[in-house]
Amino acid sequence: MQSHSLGGGSLLLAWQLKNKHVLIVGGGDVASSRIESVLVADARITIICPNTGLHPLTKRFINSPYLITHHDRLFGGADDLHGVDMVLTAIDDVEQSRIICSLCRERKIPVNVADIPESCDFYFGSQIRDGPLQIMISTNGQSPKLANIIRKKIENNLPKHAGEAIEKVGQLRSQLKDRAPGVGGEVGKRRMRWMIDVCTSWEMAELAKLDNAMMKRLLDDGWEKNTVPSPEEVGGRRERYVLGTRSSTTPSLATIILPVLAFAAGAASATAVFISRHHNH
């Protein structure tokens, strides 16, 4: 906790945009990547950009079934900010960008102006997505290229099925909450401890294979008896011990002999990543 050990960074956040309205000024390459990032968070989008400035990908988004409104014109002033929760601009006109930024700041609307860091309340970073799993890599503007290189390395080394495992654990947690409801208190603590025990005693690949029947048995035989059964005890398969019967498509000696090597070994197999684009401010 020395005074030089912190500082100089950003506050990394997972911003919530469900039912929120995001205005994107501009429709080029950068704007199209903004659209994608914002759609991931289920935002309603308005794009202001003359038709002539639309990138092919932006056009595809506008013509998609997503909730996107497009105005074929330039930014028209303060009226365009009415009811807007966030503004992202990606236009070449630096002066206009600065005007939009000050209009936003007067109205306390969070704003990002591409390529003008001082006009940004927040930056974008390199991102990875695998279902409910999202990872952002930021170099705090020092090197977008190295961010990108690191992103690829992380992507190649992500545990297989990480996204599926998280999804299943989320479902299990929600079923557990139905069975043992209540916010905080003793039951909340016991729920948390048991979920941690499940996550640490099962492999990621085993968690990913949880189905409804297995979840029910896990809750009946595990939660109710305050223990964590193994995957095979609830009808699944123990990934790391059962050589030959492993259902994974990439059996690897390392994952059987030395579980600690599993992550490095995973680098050799493809990882399902839905979105992996480089986003920069």
Added chain:
Amino acid sequence: MQSHSLGGGSLLLAWQLKNKHVLIVGGGDVASSRIESVLVADARITIICPNTGLHPLTKRFINSPYLITHHDRLFGGADDLHGVDMVLTAIDDVEQSRIICSLCRERKIPVNVADIPESCDFYFGSQIRDGPLQIMISTNGQSPKLANIIRKKIENNLPKHAGEAIEKVGQLRSQLKDRAPGVGGEVGKRRMRWMIDVCTSWEMAELAKLDNAMMKRLLDDGWEKNTVPSPEEVGGRRERYVLGTRSSTTPSLATIILPVLAFAAGAASATAVFISRHHNH
């Protein structure tokens, strides 16, 4: 771009807090981790919490040289939000939390209420920091424990010296901008291309060793002649070819024979990570 392939996630951001004022209501364990996250981004902090509720770590922060103001009392209402840019609450009183949340929303102040997702404009995730490099892992609230497990795996597999490499590349980029100034246009594009060439032709460990003399030679002999000299051509050492003279403390055969294995090999060596705490909403 199918309608079911996106959505369900968050917008991951690197929020800027330099010269901003963050109010933290509460002083317990969660609050102390919030203080740390916010100090990373150079915010000015006010903590409102009775002395009796302060976690030892919170006390240490309050007594540190950081810009932290502490009020030994409970939240006092709207007046406490005057001039505040962001609010984080971590108190046990659910009703009070909801009141603070609505006061913030009326004033368009971004707010995070620990443990009440619907009262959060944003969530926290598991984080890694290595100098200018920051990485966030979010499971969108599905499984904080798996986020933590994935964070540790990423941390153990991060290229050694990644943070230092980013720092040096940032310095090189800034020296290049002094030498060839101008926003956007042809020179901007040429700068970007050359920086990408440097980042892709030098190893991370080589970039990390750049000093001022090497940077000058790299710019004189590289940028000016539109080429990228090797590390030894500017007075450094080629990490992957020079067996025996490598100055790295962990020479590894894999990095000499198969550069593609370098990342996996890096997993075996400790990585300098300054902050690696688990933050949850």
